[in-house]
Amino acid sequence: MYYDQQNPSSYVVIPQVNASCKPVKGIIFESVDHAYDFYCEYAKKAGFCVGKGGSYMNDGLLKSKYFTCSKEGHKPTNSYDSMAEKDGSNRPYYKRRKRPTIRCGCRAQIFLKSDDGLRFEINDFVEGHNHELVDAKDMHFVRSNRKLTHVQQDIIYELSTLNLGPVKAFNIMRKKCGGFEEVGATKDDCKNFKQSITCYIGEYDVEMVVQRLSGKKNCCDGYSFEYTVNSNVGVALLSSESIESYSWLLKVFLDSFGIAPKVVVTDQDPAMKQAIYFILPKSRHRLCMWHIMKKLADKVGATLCNNEDFKRKICDIVWTDAISQFDFETQWELIMKEYDLETNKWLYDMFEMRYDWIPAYYMDEPLSVSNSQLSLVEFFSHFDHCMEIQRHKARENDHDTRYTHPYPVSENPFEKEAKLMYTKAIFNDFQDEMYHIRSGVACLKSTEEEDFVRF
Numbered sequence: 001m002y003y004d005q006q007n008p009s010s011y012v013v014i015p016q017v018n019a020s021c022k023p024v025k026g027i028i029f030e031s032v033d034h035a036y037d038f039y040c041e042y043a044k045k046a047g048f049c050v051g052k053g054g055s056y057m058n059d060g061l062l063k064s065k066y067f068t069c070s071k072e073g074h075k076p077t078n079s080y081d082s083m084a085e086k087d088g089s090n091r092p093y094y095k096r097r098k099r100p101t102i103r104c105g106c107r108a109q110i111f112l113k114s115d116d117g118l119r120f121e122i123n124d125f126v127e128g129h130n131h132e133l134v135d136a137k138d139m140h141f142v143r144s145n146r147k148l149t150h151v152q153q154d155i156i157y158e159l160s161t162l163n164l165g166p167v168k169a170f171n172i173m174r175k176k177c178g179g180f181e182e183v184g185a186t187k188d189d190c191k192n193f194k195q196s197i198t199c200y201i202g203e204y205d206v207e208m209v210v211q212r213l214s215g216k217k218n219c220c221d222g223y224s225f226e227y228t229v230n231s232n233v234g235v236a237l238l239s240s241e242s243i244e245s246y247s248w249l250l251k252v253f254l255d256s257f258g259i260a261p262k263v264v265v266t267d268q269d270p271a272m273k274q275a276i277y278f279i280l281p282k283s284r285h286r287l288c289m290w291h292i293m294k295k296l297a298d299k300v301g302a303t304l305c306n307n308e309d310f311k312r313k314i315c316d317i318v319w320t321d322a323i324s325q326f327d328f329e330t331q332w333e334l335i336m337k338e339y340d341l342e343t344n345k346w347l348y349d350m351f352e353m354r355y356d357w358i359p360a361y362y363m364d365e366p367l368s369v370s371n372s373q374l375s376l377v378e379f380f381s382h383f384d385h386c387m388e389i390q391r392h393k394a395r396e397n398d399h400d401t402r403y404t405h406p407y408p409v410s411e412n413p414f415e416k417e418a419k420l421m422y423t424k425a426i427f428n429d430f431q432d433e434m435y436h437i438r439s440g441v442a443c444l445k446s447t448e449e450e451d452f453v454r455f
Contacts, residue, residue, distance in 0.1 A: 011130050011131075012128035012129070012130065013128065013129045013130070013131065013132065013133055014127055014128055014129075015045075015046030015047060015048075015127070015129070015133060016046075017042065017045050017046050018045075021041070021042050021045055022042060022125075022127070023038070023039060023042060023110050023122055023125045024122065024125065025122050025123065025124065025125055026121065026122060027121065027122045028119055028120070028121045028122075029112075029119065029120050029121075030118075030119060031118065031119075031120070032062060032065055032112065032114075032120050035065075035067070035110075035112055035120050035122075036050070036052070036067060039067045039110055040144060043069075043144070044139060044144075044145055046133060047133030047134040047135065047136065047139065048069050048070065048071070048108070048129060048133055048134060048142075049069070049070035049071075049102075049134075049142045049143060049144045049145075050067055050068070050069070050070060050144055051067070051068045051069065051070040051072055052066075052067060052068075053065070053066030053067060053068040053072065053109060054066050061114075061116070061117030062114060062117050063113065063114055063117065064111065064112060064113050064114070064123075065111075065112045065114075065120065066109055066110070066111055066112075067109060067110050067112070068106075068108065068109040069106040069107075069108040069109065069129060070102060070103075070143075070144070071102050071103055071104050071105075071106040071129070071130075071131055072103065072105070072106050072107070072108075072109070073103050073105065074101075074103050074104070074105050075101035075103050075407070099407065100400070100404035100405055100406045100407060100424060101404065101405050101407060102403060102404050102405070103405075104130060104131050104405060105130065106129050106130050106131055107126050107128075107130070108126050108127065108128060108129045109124075109125075109126050110122055110124070110125050110126075111123045111124035111125075131403075132402060132403070134399070134403060137181070137395075138395065138399045140180070140181040140183075140184065140186075141186075141396060141399045145184075146184065146185045146186060146189055147184060147185065147189075148184070148185045148189055148190070148193055149184070152173060152183075152184075152185065153193060155169055155172070155173060156169045156190055156193055156194055157197060159172070160194060160197075165194070166187070166190035166191045166193065166194040167187055167190065167191065169190055170183065170185075170186075170187045170190045179388075180388075180392045241269065241271055241272075242271055243271045243274045243275050243278075245271075246271055246272050246274075246275035246276075247275045247278060247279050249275075250275055250276065250279040250280060251279060254279070254280075260280050260282055260283050261280070261283050262283060262284060263283065263284045263285075263286060264276055264280060264283050264284070264285050264286070265286050265287070265288050266285070266286075266287065266288065267287070267288055267291045268287055268291070268292070273285060284362070285356065286356055286357060286362070287353065287356045287357040288357070289318065289319070289357050289359075292350060292357055293315075293318065293319075295346070296314070299344065299346040299347065300339075300341065300344065300347070304339060307339075310335075310339055313331070313335050314335060316331075317331045317332060317335075318358065320359065320360075321359035321360065321363040323360055324360060325360050325361055327360075328354070328358060328360045329354075332351060397423070397424070397425070398423075400424055401423045401424045404424070405419075406419055406424060406427050406428070406431075409431055409435070410434070412434065414434070415430075415431065415434060418430045
């Protein structure tokens with residue numbers, strides 16, 4: 001690798017690959033697919049992803065073909081500053097999806113030529129890249145190296161019939177294979193495959209069920225079924241959100257499961273509260289914290305809800321079970337005084353109902369999401385599992401930061417410098433802050449004084 005600071009385009013990275021694996025001018029392949037597979041195998045060892053470049057056809061025959069580095073070319077950019085007002089108007093700034101690009105104008109490639117459209121010869125090979133290559137330990141993140149095998153696809157499908165989704169299927173394969181990098185695919189690949197199955201089935205799902213039942217009817221003498229096609233559809237709905245309707249619903253629930261739940265979490269519907277009291281008297285009724293906190297902005301105003309100190313303080317005592325009841329009440333009172341909310345009726349009511357939604361008041365009660373029967377060995381096994389997922393996610397984020405380029409929204413030199421310093425997530429925050437600063441600051445006057453400009 002060498003780099004001339006006076007000439008940035010001279011930055012060249014030569015992959016460290018065994019000579020026997022490198023493309024060489026004059027090598028002949030039996031088909032263009034064989035050439036592509038060969039270059040992909042080389043790219044896997046070198047640390048980059050392959051892109052299918054241009055081609056030339058003559059008389060219906062493929063005469064030449066390029067295979068390039070996937071970072072070839074550049075992403076089209078806008079000719080205007082998207083953070084500035086356009087045409088002098090007060091047109092609002094629309095926040096775009098921040099999708100980084102991997103393209104940086106890399107010229108690494110092989111060029112193939114053919115006389116008969118069948119056999120292809122390497123006519124040119126550009127080995128150097130103008131970017132960092134992917135570490136071997138991160139190659140499983142590269143798209144060209146991710147592929148679900150037929151066995152893995154069968155696993156995803158079979159587990160879906162057991163009501164296990166693609167993410168759980170991925171975790172099972174990860175555990176069976178011995179790690180994230182051994183699966184050969186990502187969670188997104190599994191979800192995309194499951195989505196493709198759903199799209200393929202589409203409107204034929206009923207037809208497939210009928211065919212399956214018909215086959216079973218032909219094989220089993222004692223089995224029979226009938227079906228009809230009718231344009232009328234019947235749907236059972238609750239007639240109203242009343243105590244009677246909810247009571248009927250809870251009775252049906254009891255008849256179906258045969259046991260009352262230990263905990264029932266709902267929103268603040270008063271009719272549901274009464275129905276639970278009458279039908280499920282031994283069940284603990286709790287209010288959904290998410291629904292309550294979602295109303296906070298409307299109840300205290302957008303200005304206060306956007307106050308970072310206020311949000312941090314209120315969340316620190318609500319979204320935790322690590323404080324005592326006394327500490328919660330003390331901190332709540334201090335927050336109400338500090339932000340002049342002592343006369344807020346809604347917050348007063350929420351405090352009076354604190355026993356039904358604040359974790360500090362039911363931290364000793366058993367929850368369906370907890371398992372107090374775990375042994376110490378099982379606990380640490382689960383802990384290691386969670387840490388492994390967290391480390392893998394961190395590696396994936398680091399990979400995205402190193403090998404993708406965020407899309408600039410201005411020509412500001414500060415943005416260009418920040419892009420080199422920050423991670424992708426921090427840089428996105430920086431872009432948002434820079435927009436808000438620019439939208440609230442205006443230069444009223446500037447004068448040149450010797451070697452500097454005074455604003």
